[in-house]
Amino acid sequence: MHELAVTEGVLKVAIGAAGGRRITAIDLVLGAINTIVDDSVQFYFDALSAGTLAEGAVLRFRRVPATALCLDCGATMEVAPPLPDHCTHCASRYLHVSGGNEFLIESIEVEDDENPGHPGDSERQ
Template sequence: MHEMALCQGILDIIRDRAAEEGFDRVAVVHLCVGALSHVDPHALEFGFDAVTRGTLAEGAELKINRPAGQAFCMACSQTVTLAARGEACPACGSHQLMVVAGDELRVEELEVS
């Protein structure tokens, strides 16, 4: 489960921001986890709860924004929406797709006290 390692990375970001900005408690963590990112939001929530025990983020709510994937189809020259990697172009059926959005994973905002 690579989500545990991702959660550790998120906690590292939170600790770095806390050191820079001087807060000692995080109430809410807003994440952007694209639909094509290969990250399971439920596993991320579970891992976040486990990794943050005993830290400044313990008990913090995790809010996950899940934008759709988008890809440029090289066969029909259209930008199309994809729900998952490996899908064919909904316009022409081609698999010659280049992902242009929806594969991100980032901390968007922290609500702190």
């Protein structure tokens, strides 16, 4: 399963970045045309993280749009599935879609025993 592999990657990176501290939340960026299902990632994460420092961590997903550039009129538009097959400005069919396929860790929240809840807990990638 695609989601299983990416979830294993997220867990590995998060634990490595947390430096031995307990992970409370992970913010993930998911592109609009990426086929990864966030519910599946959460499902695998709950299973894989059991007994690790990331057990019980909350996954938060932020969807980012894809951008289509019209090669005829130069217009750009944010798009999401189902992708348009023509420019909404000039009806040209020469669209170049970019972005929207992201899957990355935006930030990781870890527990800090000395100062719980401090905003500096987040470690950006």
